[in-house]
Amino acid sequence: MKLGIIRCMQTEDFCPGTMDFKVIRERKGAFEDVTEDIEIIGFTNCGGCPAKKAVLRARELVRRGADTIAFASCIQKGNPIGYPCPFARKMKEIVQKDLRDENIRFLNYTH
Template identity: 30%
Template sequence: MVKVGFIICPHCSDMTWETKEFAAVKTGAGAFRNLGPAAVVGCIACAGCPGRQVVNRAKLLIKCGADIIAMSSCMSSTAADKNACPYYEHILEELSKKLRTTIVIDCRNGAGA
């Protein structure tokens, strides 16, 4: 079974994303539809702006068994949303570049759909 680890925002106080994204992983829905049913191994915060520790944090998830790193939708709210991470695109790019053997999923693409 494929295992997913989530990168979250440490400033995000609304944890409703967990319900929909963890359920999406379990059922293989939304952004995880190409995986089929999978398991969540954990979630960890990026360590604060501008995501200086995000690659190291992702590597911790990989050590815990994550095959895939998913950027939680709590970080990727719309630009008009005050909770949107202004470094989201940069973080996504860094993870994709530095974790070449690990798939990075952008949960903006319908995690809970």
């Protein structure tokens, strides 16, 4: 798996992403059933609300080799502050639509 992670820009000031990297390394959370090697291609933010830049950032992760895009848990689940992104569903829709011809796998969360 060649993984690109998109995270919430609002949480990056206080969350360095260590739990994302830990669950990847330990094969937990969304990576529990992954048996192949995992190479992290990139770790970027959504570009800020309302997440319109997420498409460009996902496209760049794919251009650099990602075959899987994970929306970090701060987006879908609101970790660690308990506030899920109000644009999460729409963000995922527009990214999936933009990359529909690229055969990309999507993960809704990381941990």
